[in-house]
Amino acid sequence: MVASSQAAAKTPKEITVGLAGNPNSGKTSMFNNLTGARQHVGNWPGVTVEKKEGRHIRDDVVVRVVDLPGTYSLGAFSEDEAVARNYILSGEPDLVINIVDASNLERNLYLTTQLMEMGANVVIALNMFDEAEKKQIRIDLEAMAGILGVPVVPTVAVRNKGTSELVAAAVGAAGKEPGRAFTIDYGKEAEPGIAKLEAALAGVETIKHLPARWVAVKLLEGDESIYGRVMQSPRAGEIIKLRDEVAAHIERVTGLDPESLFADRRYGFIGGLIRETVTRKSTVEDRLSVSDRIDRVVTNRLLGIPIFFLSMFAVFQFTFVLGGPLSGYVEAFFGWLGAVAGALIANELVASLVVDGIIGGVGSVLVFIPPIFLIFFAISLLEDSGYMARAAYVMDRFMHRLGLHGKSFIPLLVGFGCNVPAIMACRTLENRRDRMITILITPLMSCAARLPVYVLFVGVFFAAYQGLVIFSLYLLGIVLAIVMGVLFKRFLFKGEVSPFVMELPPYRVPTLKGVLIHMWERGWAFIKRAGTVIFSVVIIIWVLANLPAGVEFAGRESYLGAIGGFVAPVFAPLGFGTWEAAAALIFGLLAKEVVVGTFGVVYGIGEEGLAAAIQTYWTPLSAYAFMVMSLIYIPCVAAIATIKRETNSWRWTGFAVAYSLTLGWVMAFLVYQGGRLFGLG
Amino acid sequence: MLSSVLPLGFLAPGREAVVREVSGGKELRRRLGELGFVRGSVVRVVQSQSCGPLIISLGDGRVALGRGAAQKIMVEELDGRELDGRSPVK
Ligand SMILES: Nc1nc2c(ncn2[C@@H]2O[C@H](COP(=O)(O)OP(=O)(O)OP(=O)(O)O)[C@@H](O)[C@H]2O)c(=O)[nH]1
Ligand SMILES: [Mg+2]
Numbered sequence: 028m029v030a031s032s033q034a035a036a037k038t039p040k041e042i043t044v045g046l047a048g049n050p051n052s053g054k055t056s057m058f059n060n061l062t063g064a065r066q067h068v069g070n071w072p073g074v075t076v077e078k079k080e081g082r083h084i085r086d087d088v089v090v091r092v093v094d095l096p097g098t099y100s101l102g103a104f105s106e107d108e109a110v111a112r113n114y115i116l117s118g119e120p121d122l123v124i125n126i127v128d129a130s131n132l133e134r135n136l137y138l139t140t141q142l143m144e145m146g147a148n149v150v151i152a153l154n155m156f157d158e159a160e161k162k163q164i165r166i167d168l169e170a171m172a173g174i175l176g177v178p179v180v181p182t183v184a185v186r187n188k189g190t191s192e193l194v195a196a197a198v199g200a201a202g203k204e205p206g207r208a209f210t211i212d213y214g215k216e217a218e219p220g221i222a223k224l225e226a227a228l229a230g231v232e233t234i235k236h237l238p239a240r241w242v243a244v245k246l247l248e249g250d251e252s253i254y255g256r257v258m259q260s261p262r263a264g265e266i267i268k269l270r271d272e273v274a275a276h277i278e279r280v281t282g283l284d285p286e287s288l289f290a291d292r293r294y295g296f297i298g299g300l301i302r303e304t305v306t307r308k309s310t311v312e313d314r315l316s317v318s319d320r321i322d323r324v325v326t327n328r329l330l331g332i333p334i335f336f337l338s339m340f341a342v343f344q345f346t347f348v349l350g351g352p353l354s355g356y357v358e359a360f361f362g363w364l365g366a367v368a369g370a371l372i373a374n375e376l377v378a379s380l381v382v383d384g385i386i387g388g389v390g391s392v393l394v395f396i397p398p399i400f401l402i403f404f405a406i407s408l409l410e411d412s413g414y415m416a417r418a419a420y421v422m423d424r425f426m427h428r429l430g431l432h433g434k435s436f437i438p439l440l441v442g443f444g445c446n447v448p449a450i451m452a453c454r455t456l457e458n459r460r461d462r463m464i465t466i467l468i469t470p471l472m473s474c475a476a477r478l479p480v481y482v483l484f485v486g487v488f489f490a491a492y493q494g495l496v497i498f499s500l501y502l503l504g505i506v507l508a509i510v511m512g513v514l515f516k517r518f519l520f521k522g523e524v525s526p527f528v529m530e531l532p533p534y535r536v537p538t539l540k541g542v543l544i545h546m547w548e549r550g551w552a553f554i555k556r557a558g559t560v561i562f563s564v565v566i567i568i569w570v571l572a573n574l575p576a577g578v579e580f581a582g583r584e585s586y587l588g589a590i591g592g593f594v595a596p597v598f599a600p601l602g603f604g605t606w607e608a609a610a611a612l613i614f615g616l617l618a619k620e621v622v623v624g625t626f627g628v629v630y631g632i633g634e635e636g637l638a639a640a641i642q643t644y645w646t647p648l649s650a651y652a653f654m655v656m657s658l659i660y661i662p663c664v665a666a667i668a669t670i671k672r673e674t675n676s677w678r679w680t681g682f683a684v685a686y687s688l689t690l691g692w693v694m695a696f697l698v699y700q701g702g703r704l705f706g707l708g
Numbered sequence: 709m710l711s712s713v714l715p716l717g718f719l720a721p722g723r724e725a726v727v728r729e730v731s732g733g734k735e736l737r738r739r740l741g742e743l744g745f746v747r748g749s750v751v752r753v754v755q756s757q758s759c760g761p762l763i764i765s766l767g768d769g770r771v772a773l774g775r776g777a778a779q780k781i782m783v784e785e786l787d788g789r790e791l792d793g794r795s796p797v798k
Contacts, residue, residue: 099739423774
């Protein structure tokens, strides 16, 4: 008791802690442990691209925890790394918890040395301690803490182990006065120059809270953001001149530019540290790990791409074979609910609102909960297993030839879940051109919200080939994304393909709990949308279907009919020039699920169900053309807003909308008219 | 026995080598440096095909490298056993 109150007296009431570390080291897993949040975790580098804040309360200390994107150094190549770096350099965090992957110490400690050199107050979490133990890597924690002069705590974030000890170490360290900044010896060729530059930097206002030695090192490395800060100083000219002299000297005597020399030296230091603190038993068999054996097959030149498409196909088969029948039950339930509500509610208008509007509109969307949950389940399996990064690897050979970047494939795959996080995931692309291209083509990936449209029509017209037909739509999305990517590259974003360098995480067996949590989180978000956005839109549609007063409900004369009818001629050459289809597409802009919701309102779910109405008013060909249109035309408003935010340009946002509309129209036209030529109409 | 220095992209699958030099543009060198491709680090080719990217084992991690990037890393082959358990090639 006494001890704890003493500690409390020394430590501030509120401390701010940043979680920094290499990509995929377990930062978000730890963040979730600390704050009870459910931020997205996945087994590939670059899951988190934004900083996220949460709180952890420990006795009487409030710990503000900030989860950051992963980064290999403070050099920041990509937008997500810049987020991490800017936060760490901002001086805002009192303390940095450095999440280190203990099963891959050497590379992870590189960032550690950088954090310590810049004078951050660091506590090290040796995460993935379980994997390190499995690899028989023994780490002498005390020796490591002694050499580095900071607390070192072993943790297993996925099993919430070591969290409490980590917080204790953090709270303890936050109260401490920072000692002398940690330094690395860069050798006799570089040290005198660094010292000179350090002296010259004394008193420069813009770098006041950073150690001058570290600034000198960063200047020599040519770090742009540090350069920028120094350039604001009135003495910039003199400092930069000295910097260039020192850099030239280092290059002359070592034959290396300062940056390479410093990286060598840092790894040299880390090598020494590891020799003193780590013992490992390793045999040839261990080194050819299970991961490598799997990669032999999965990333094989001949097998890689077939395996990718096969696994995608398996995902859709799984979703529909299991999801179809389940949807049937949900549909039957809403049909029954509608009948009961209709019978119970005396007031005709209210009954129509409930039955035609809410149950018809929202219910027809909720029918698709089973396949949507299943597809999220399957996506989570892909994400947690480590296959995502392999898919990017496999596709790179192909993409590279087309002038596109293999890493683009990760955002594209994320897009199967929802386009919004996918567009954000483009931040991990280092090169602006690659990033812009990927942002523009990501909306062609068929997100889960488009699934209801397919399932509805496929169930009616293509029941025998469900999986195959839906797979064809997903495939069409990918193919068009690549084709458009190539065109954009050729005409809008010319330039060399930037080098492909990407870490591959080890394969991990997804835990049932992890996968179920992912499925639930995303599926629940879908249900919430049904209860909020879709609910509201559906009510608007119902109102429009009832006005002007006295009109036949959902008739051609209603406002809804008028709006749809006004646009409908545009779609006539595509095979669905009805006002119902036009209205569905218009309102589908707000959220693509609403396409189905609109049909639910205008066709009614009645006795025979929505399927019967679809059967009457559509043909297989017009249905397929409509699905193609739904796939391609304008991403929903949420995606548009994200494109605006991420590109920071109305022009490109407008372009994304315009090209997808045009492309959707053209593709649907080709499908419908082509189909008619072959006598399918 | 002296072995020669060659670009990483030419190293056969299963072979180990020591990095001697990393060239290429500033950004690429920095990226490779922070991942641990520095002089003296030991690398092994896990996957390499006639064209397209490679998978390199570096320390305890695996890194996918485009062909272009791999050509910028000069390595010296370590002679010795095949590490991949494939039938030894003579
Ligand atoms: N075995 C094991 N796996 C872990 C541990 N911590 C995290 N993981 C797994 O490692 C993967 C990455 O975890 P995240 O928490 O997303 O990592 P991150 O550092 O936030 O990654 P980015 O956001 O991409 O930088 C996930 O598959 C986790 O389940 C651990 O202590 N042991
Ligand atoms: Mg994360």
